[in-house]
Amino acid sequence: MLDNQQPFVRFDHIEKSYDGKTLVIQDLSLDIVRGEFLTLLGPSGSGKTTALMMLAGFENPTAGNIYLDGRPINRIAPEHRNIGMVFQNYALFPHMTVAENVGFPLKVRGTTGDAARSKIVAVLDKVGLTGFENRRPAQLSGGQQQRVAVARALVFDPQLVLMDEPLSSLDKQLREQLQYEIKSLHRDTGITFVYVTHDQSEAMVMSDRVAVFYQGRIQQIDTPDRLYAHPNNSFVAKFIGENNMIKPNVYIRPERVQIDPVYGTVDTVVNGTVRDITCLGRYIRVRLDSCGTDNFVVTLPNNGQFLDLQIGGIVALGWTATDCHTINS
Amino acid sequence: MNLDQRMHKAENSSRWRAYAMIAPLLLFVMLSFVAPLGMILLNSIYDPVVPDGLPHTVAELQAWAGPRDQLPPEPVYAALAYDMKKAAQEQQTGSIANRLNIEKPGLRAVFMKTSRVVARQDNGPWTPVFETADPAWSQPEIWGTIRNLSSPVHSLFFLSALDLHRQPDGTIAQQPKDQRIYISIYLRTLAVALAVTFLCIVLGFPLAYMLAHLRDKTANLLLIFVLIPFWTSLLVRTTAWTVVLQEQGLINSLLQMSGLIAEPLTLVFNRVGVIIAMTHILLPFVILPVYSVMQQIPTTYVQAARSLGASSLVAFFRVYLPQCMPGLNAGGLLVFVFALGYYITPSLIGGSADQLIAYFVSYNIGTSMNWGLASALATILLAAVLLLYTVYDHLVGHNRLTIR
Numbered sequence: 001m002l003d004n005q006q007p008f009v010r011f012d013h014i015e016k017s018y019d020g021k022t023l024v025i026q027d028l029s030l031d032i033v034r035g036e037f038l039t040l041l042g043p044s045g046s047g048k049t050t051a052l053m054m055l056a057g058f059e060n061p062t063a064g065n066i067y068l069d070g071r072p073i074n075r076i077a078p079e080h081r082n083i084g085m086v087f088q089n090y091a092l093f094p095h096m097t098v099a100e101n102v103g104f105p106l107k108v109r110g111t112t113g114d115a116a117r118s119k120i121v122a123v124l125d126k127v128g129l130t131g132f133e134n135r136r137p138a139q140l141s142g143g144q145q146q147r148v149a150v151a152r153a154l155v156f157d158p159q160l161v162l163m164d165e166p167l168s169s170l171d172k173q174l175r176e177q178l179q180y181e182i183k184s185l186h187r188d189t190g191i192t193f194v195y196v197t198h199d200q201s202e203a204m205v206m207s208d209r210v211a212v213f214y215q216g217r218i219q220q221i222d223t224p225d226r227l228y229a230h231p232n233n234s235f236v237a238k239f240i241g242e243n244n245m246i247k248p249n250v251y252i253r254p255e256r257v258q259i260d261p262v263y264g265t266v267d268t269v270v271n272g273t274v275r276d277i278t279c280l281g282r283y284i285r286v287r288l289d290s291c292g293t294d295n296f297v298v299t300l301p302n303n304g305q306f307l308d309l310q311i312g313g314i315v316a317l318g319w320t321a322t323d324c325h326t327i328n329s
Numbered sequence: 330m331n332l333d334q335r336m337h338k339a340e341n342s343s344r345w346r347a348y349a350m351i352a353p354l355l356l357f358v359m360l361s362f363v364a365p366l367g368m369i370l371l372n373s374i375y376d377p378v379v380p381d382g383l384p385h386t387v388a389e390l391q392a393w394a395g396p397r398d399q400l401p402p403e404p405v406y407a408a409l410a411y412d413m414k415k416a417a418q419e420q421q422t423g424s425i426a427n428r429l430n431i432e433k434p435g436l437r438a439v440f441m442k443t444s445r446v447v448a449r450q451d452n453g454p455w456t457p458v459f460e461t462a463d464p465a466w467s468q469p470e471i472w473g474t475i476r477n478l479s480s481p482v483h484s485l486f487f488l489s490a491l492d493l494h495r496q497p498d499g500t501i502a503q504q505p506k507d508q509r510i511y512i513s514i515y516l517r518t519l520a521v522a523l524a525v526t527f528l529c530i531v532l533g534f535p536l537a538y539m540l541a542h543l544r545d546k547t548a549n550l551l552l553i554f555v556l557i558p559f560w561t562s563l564l565v566r567t568t569a570w571t572v573v574l575q576e577q578g579l580i581n582s583l584l585q586m587s588g589l590i591a592e593p594l595t596l597v598f599n600r601v602g603v604i605i606a607m608t609h610i611l612l613p614f615v616i617l618p619v620y621s622v623m624q625q626i627p628t629t630y631v632q633a634a635r636s637l638g639a640s641s642l643v644a645f646f647r648v649y650l651p652q653c654m655p656g657l658n659a660g661g662l663l664v665f666v667f668a669l670g671y672y673i674t675p676s677l678i679g680g681s682a683d684q685l686i687a688y689f690v691s692y693n694i695g696t697s698m699n700w701g702l703a704s705a706l707a708t709i710l711l712a713a714v715l716l717l718y719t720v721y722d723h724l725v726g727h728n729r730l731t732i733r
Contacts (some may be wrong), residue, residue, distance in 0.1 A: 058635075065658070077641075079635045079641075084637070085632075087633055089627060089629060091629040092632050104634070105638050108640075108647075119558075153636075
């Protein structure tokens with residue numbers, strides 16, 4: 001659906017080095033479509049935040065050009081890019097109230113008085129913080145601060161919103177709630193979002209597309225379901241969800257392995273020694289010694305059926321050939 | 330025991346432990362700081378020399394209580410003669426004469442001379458004895474001066490610290506024009522302290538900013554350059570500045586060599602030299618707190634401001650600078666208060682017209698032996714600092730004065 005539009009943001013053969021010796025970004029080319037929610041996903045040090053900082057204008061590419069809406073922006077100062085940004089620690093100005101924080105981008109643009117006030121009221125309503133106008137950031141909870149930061153990044157109708165691990169310091173339940181809130185803000189506003197995270201489940205929940213970063217390169221850029229079903233390489237295969245390597249370059253997902261398979265339903269049967277059984281709520285995770293690794297993982301739905309498994313016991317494991325995927329290394 | 334009582338008991342024991350832990354420090358502070366300060370304050374209003382030395386005279390003057398433009402009756406002269414003889418026996422004549430001389434220059438000689446005359450005489454009537462000993466005793470003024478001093482607690486020192494005096498007729502008036510010095514010295518002290526504080530902030534802020542934004546290794550090296558003078562003796566630094574600033578000194582030689590000036594500038598023994606040296610000496614007191622506050626400000630604040638559309642100048646003034654205020658307030662206040670009480674540097678580098686109030690406190694303690702006036706001068710300085718702090722605190726807001 002998005003493929004036939006012209007790219008809104010284009011990274012064109014970008015390189016970045018901080019010390020003149022090593023490249024933290026190597027030959028990055030990336031097209032972002034107007035209106036999409038794109039996540040840059042990767043472990044720390046993979047270059048995802050550097051890519052975001054270059055797009056925001058706080059870092060200059062060592063080589064290559066970044067285009068925004070067809071214009072090269074390398075020489076445009078951050079304040080003239082019209083990009084809203086949400087930082088990891090929120091970066092709310094502690095000496096200003098919520099309303100002053102949210103009104104800051106309007107004030108520096110010369111919007112004051114009633115025009116500014118109605119925008120502030122509208123955006124605070126959108127993030128569910130009506131009535132908090134006169135609080136200081138220090139008087140808000142982490143989730144509320146996060147919402148103020150989002151409101152501040154949206155209030156001036158930016159053409160692009162960047163978020164740098166905005167939920168990483170919140171607890172799990174709040175994080176999941178805010179994931180859906182940000183997602184629905186994206187849907188309502190239609191603004192292009194570029195989101196950085198190291199949490200693969202967060203990337204899967206929120207994104208239209210995910211760009212997986214590792215060692216300064218994009219390993220794969222795809223929709224979440226395709227990333228899961230068809231990883232390009234062994235890094236993506238292991239980073240997105242869990243994966244068992246059954247022989248070199250051949251992987252199977254833990255939920256596709258059957259324990260004590262019914263004869264005739266599988267193509268391959270191997271033996272495994274049970275090492276660990278963990279109940280994780282919705283499913284049960286069994287770690288076995290099999291296929292040359294002691295970290296072979298099988299997950300079973302927690303549906304109340306009796307599991308005849310004992311630690312140290314030997315069980316048969318089976319799968320069909322269609323459930324395996326081969327990866328070109 | 331219910332929950333409330335148990336809770337209070339538990340908290341009580343920890344509170345007493347806390348008091349016990351600070352007790353030695355509290356005792357030290359009381360003995361070394363609060364007690365001397367109290368003595369100084371007391372000295373500025375408590376002055377028993379005349380009532381102790383001339384008790385009968387004071388009593389007779391009070392009993393008579395006539396108008397101040399008239400001479401007292403014979404019994405007052407008789408009491409004074411008695412007191413003078415007693416003082417001579419106890420060798421107190423000199424200190425009483427000194428005390429009178431402080432109030433009215435010239436009275437020391439009058440009192441000493443009269444005391445010797447009175448000592449040779451056994452019987453009255455005393456009025457003609459005094460009047461022949463010195464004609465001053467036939468003027469009402471001298472008696473007004475003694476009456477002004479007859480209470481052990483009085484405001485005379487504060488009056489003279491404010492260029493006022495109590496006239497022999499009991500009214501308060503300004504000192505004669507040529508003797509009004511302290512108000513102008515307070516104003517001079519205030520002006521120098523403000524100038525030094527301003528210069529320290531103007532020079533210290535960019536330095537602290539640079540230190541806070543350099544790599545740690547370079548910043549630490551530069552910080553040592555800030556601290557080395559800080560660790561050097563004040564006297565050494567002040568002397569070094571006299572060497573650097575004098576007419577054949579480093580600065581003048583460099584300026585003359587570069588052809589910028591033909592004649593050497595006068596940089597020492599004047600106000601310029603005092604302000605240069607004090608600014609240099611007090612600069613670390615601004616740099617260090619501002620630097621430590623700046624280090625705590627995440628770079629993302631300015632980044633956030635710029636991504637939201639603020640130019641780098643607007644981001645600096647609206648976002649960065651307000652967050653530096655705790656450091657600037659602390660540093661500025663430190664420098665200002667130190668500068669108000671500065672003594673060594675102005676007395677070595679300044680000329681006679683550049684001495685600050687601390688010099689005159691020292692002068693009144695050492696040279697002129699007028700401890701009461703020195704105490705009053707110091708007390709007024711302390712009160713002025715507290716007043717200025719209160720006003721400043723009110724203007725800036727208490728929450729911004731603290732380092733978070």
